[in-house]
Amino acid sequence: MQIAVFSARPYDRRFLDEANQRGAAEQDFAFVYFDASLDLHTATLAQDCDAVCVFVNDRLDAPVLQALHAQGVHAVLLRCAGFNNVDLAAATSLGLFVARVPAYSPEAVAEHALALVMTLNRQTHRAYNRVREGNFMLDGLLGHTLHGRTVGIVGTGKIGVATARIFKGLGCTVLGHDPYPSASFAGLGENVALAKLLSRADIVSLHCPLTADTHHLINDASLAQMKAGAMLVNTSRGGLVDTHAVIRALKSRRLGHLAIDVYEQESALFFQDLSGEIIDDEAFQRLMTFPNVLVTGHQGFFTVEALQEISAITLGNLADFAAGRACANRVEAG
Numbered sequence: 001m002q003i004a005v006f007s008a009r010p011y012d013r014r015f016l017d018e019a020n021q022r023g024a025a026e027q028d029f030a031f032v033y034f035d036a037s038l039d040l041h042t043a044t045l046a047q048d049c050d051a052v053c054v055f056v057n058d059r060l061d062a063p064v065l066q067a068l069h070a071q072g073v074h075a076v077l078l079r080c081a082g083f084n085n086v087d088l089a090a091a092t093s094l095g096l097f098v099a100r101v102p103a104y105s106p107e108a109v110a111e112h113a114l115a116l117v118m119t120l121n122r123q124t125h126r127a128y129n130r131v132r133e134g135n136f137m138l139d140g141l142l143g144h145t146l147h148g149r150t151v152g153i154v155g156t157g158k159i160g161v162a163t164a165r166i167f168k169g170l171g172c173t174v175l176g177h178d179p180y181p182s183a184s185f186a187g188l189g190e191n192v193a194l195a196k197l198l199s200r201a202d203i204v205s206l207h208c209p210l211t212a213d214t215h216h217l218i219n220d221a222s223l224a225q226m227k228a229g230a231m232l233v234n235t236s237r238g239g240l241v242d243t244h245a246v247i248r249a250l251k252s253r254r255l256g257h258l259a260i261d262v263y264e265q266e267s268a269l270f271f272q273d274l275s276g277e278i279i280d281d282e283a284f285q286r287l288m289t290f291p292n293v294l295v296t297g298h299q300g301f302f303t304v305e306a307l308q309e310i311s312a313i314t315l316g317n318l319a320d321f322a323a324g325r326a327c328a329n330r331v332e333a334g
């Protein structure tokens, strides 16, 4: 069975090949790697392939899925948890098998959220540069003691719970907001209405999926409900945040800090080296001018352990598809 892997970076090749070699005795999978992301133009690269393996910024809308299906592709394997980039109704009506990796080291993303909070709060990125230039002044590096602060977790699923545990361990008061609160959040904090969470939290960390309901969950109105000077952290999906509203809140000095690992228009920027290019995204460039904004390029998942799990689970999903078995990680419309 031949699989076209889109948006393939060197680390994708390494971990998928390693997982494939481990299971080589029982399965015969040949991966063909493409640097390009999947869209209507690149879909033809999957010719002669039985399946495609994709990541967060590959586009799997109805025309792309139809093009893949017409070429004989029968399966879509997501190397990620979120599937907001797949038109599931179209995939289901075409009879395509779609499977994801629902959980892989939720702690990896939670720890990255912590890294963002710690960096922005204590300005370690600025301290690093200052000290290397022989500047040992402390002005501008003042942070808060996190012990005793209130952290609001929006979405108390696997990653939200892992994040709540970390902040509880630091001595923070943890609040959660989730329409379907998980049993594992009980004992870590109180599940409250979103308005209450926003009005009480010194740090708001987003961990809910991107859906029609959560699109621009953080907007002018919700930002106005947040405590003045609070920190907003988004390691979930860029579309949860209205970037223009956040820029307004930063300009008015109401939002104290912003840390994002995801960005609504990230597909044009992330996972590429654009250091020699002119970046046309005005909103992104404006964000870069604020000293109290920290952006990382969707690296929350990027640990050895998480990549090993992603590859192993992707191979398992593929093996289920190849054997015609039921697959627990299959996603379908409805």
Ligand code: NAI
Binding pocket: 081, 082, 102, 103, 106, 109, 154, 155, 156, 157, 158, 159, 160, 177, 178, 179, 180, 181, 182, 207, 208, 209, 210, 213, 214, 235, 236, 237, 261, 262, 298, 299, 300, 301, 302
């Ligand atoms: P999960 O499915 O375990 O938890 C999501 C939680 O959000 C659920 O408990 C659900 O009830 C809740 N939720 C749904 N609608 C909500 C709403 N309107 N308000 C508040 N909560 C709501 O998912 P998991 O594994 O914790 O992942 C969370 C998100 O993290 C994923 O959807 C994905 O977008 C993102 N992610 C980001 C990564 C990165 O590298 N930065 C890596 C992996 C996931």
